Amino acid sequence: MKGKKKGMQAEDFDIEPLKKSKSDKVVPVKLTESSRFKFRCHKGVKCFTACCSNINIVLPPYDLLRLRKRLGMTTEDFINQYGEIEILAKTLLPVITLKMGTDEKKSCPFVTPDGCTVYEDRPSNCRYYPAGMATLRKKDAEGGKDEFYFMVKEDHCKGFEEDKDWTVAEWRKDQGADLYDDMNRGWMEILIKKKSFGEKEFPEIKNRMFFMVSTNTDYFREFVFGSSFLDTYDIPQERIEKVRTDDAELLKLGYEWLRSAMFAEETLKIKDGVADARKDRADAVLRKVYGGQNKEG
Numbered sequence: 001m002k003g004k005k006k007g008m009q010a011e012d013f014d015i016e017p018l019k020k021s022k023s024d025k026v027v028p029v030k031l032t033e034s035s036r037f038k039f040r041c042h043k044g045v046k047c048f049t050a051c052c053s054n055i056n057i058v059l060p061p062y063d064l065l066r067l068r069k070r071l072g073m074t075t076e077d078f079i080n081q082y083g084e085i086e087i088l089a090k091t092l093l094p095v096i097t098l099k100m101g102t103d104e105k106k107s108c109p110f111v112t113p114d115g116c117t118v119y120e121d122r123p124s125n126c127r128y129y130p131a132g133m134a135t136l137r138k139k140d141a142e143g144g145k146d147e148f149y150f151m152v153k154e155d156h157c158k159g160f161e162e163d164k165d166w167t168v169a170e171w172r173k174d175q176g177a178d179l180y181d182d183m184n185r186g187w188m189e190i191l192i193k194k195k196s197f198g199e200k201e202f203p204e205i206k207n208r209m210f211f212m213v214s215t216n217t218d219y220f221r222e223f224v225f226g227s228s229f230l231d232t233y234d235i236p237q238e239r240i241e242k243v244r245t246d247d248a249e250l251l252k253l254g255y256e257w258l259r260s261a262m263f264a265e266e267t268l269k270i271k272d273g274v275a276d277a278r279k280d281r282a283d284a285v286l287r288k289v290y291g292g293q294n295k296e297g
C-alpha cells in the first residue's frame with residue numbers, strides 16, 4: 001500500500017546500513033535529498049498490502065503517541081493490544097514494537113484488503129519505504145555525524161515498475177516523514193549515544209526513565225508537574241506552560257531530561273541552590289554511614 005514500509009528491522013537503528021550485508025534489499029549507494037527514483041504505491045499494484053505482514057516495526061515515541069491517540073487508547077491499553085516490549089539490540093534499552101497477528105502471514109493489525117486503517121498516523125517505518133535514512137558517526141562531518149539516504153528494494157515490490165518520478169526530498173514531504181523525524185530525532189540520538197557505550201548495562205532506574213518518556217507522555221507529564229521536577233530544573237515559565245498541553249514540547253523536554261540523567265549531559269540547567277542542597281544531603285548520608293568521617297577519612 002502507499003507508503004508501506006519494508007525491510008527495516010529493529011536493528012536498523014544501528015545506523016550502519018551501508019556496512020550491513022545482512023540484507024541484500026539495501027542498495028549500497030548513498031543518496032542525497034535530491035537523488036531521484038521511480039516509485040508509486042497504490043491500490044492497483046499487484047502486490048498491494050503484500051508488505052504489511054511479518055515485519056518488525058519499532059515504535060519511537062512520536063509514532064506510538066500518534067497511533068494511540070488515533071485509537072483513543074492509553075499507553076497501557078495500546079501495549080496490551082498492539083504492542084510488544086523488546087530490548088533493542090546493541091543499546092539494551094526497552095522499546096515497543098508493533099505486534100503482528102497470529103494468522104499465517106503474521107499480518108499487521110491495521111492492514112485490510114483496502115489498505116492501512118491508520119494511514120494518516122502510520123509509523124515512520126511505513127512512511128520511509130523505499131527511501132531509508134541513516135546516520136553515521138563521523139568525526140569530520142558537521143555535528144560529528146553524516147546523515148544520508150539509501151534505497152531499499154524488495155523483489156516482490158512492484159512499486160518500482162510504476163512511472164512516477166521523485167526526489168528523496170519530494171518523497172519524504174509527500175509521506176510526512178520530516179515531522180516524524182523531527183519529533184523522534186532526540187530519541188534516536190539517545191539510542192546512538194547509548195550504543196556508543198557498547199553492551200554496558202545502565203542501572204534499572206535509567207531504563208525505566210527511558211521507557212516512561214518513550215512510551216507514556218501522560219505519565220511523564222504527571223511526573224513533571226507532580227514531582228520535584230520543576231523545583232529542580234530551571235525551565236522558563238513560557239516553556240512550562242507549553243509542556244502542560246503540547247505533547248511535542250513535552251517529548252523534547254523528556255529527551256533533554258534523559259540525556260541529563262542517563263549521560264550526565266548539561267541539557268537541563270539545575271536551579272541555583274539545588275546542587276548545593278543535594279551535596280549537603282549526600283554529605284549527611286556519608287557522615288551517618290561513616291560515623292562522621294568522609295569515605296577517605
Ligand code: SF4
Pocket residue numbers: 001002003004005040041042045046047048049050051052129156157158159160
Ligand atoms: S510491496 Fe511495494 S508497491 Fe506493493 S504495497 Fe508494498 S510498498 Fe506498495
Ligand code: SF4
Pocket residue numbers: 001003004005051052053108109110111112115116117118119122123126
Ligand atoms: S501500519 Fe499500515 S502501512 Fe504500516 S504495516 Fe501496518 S497496515 Fe501497513
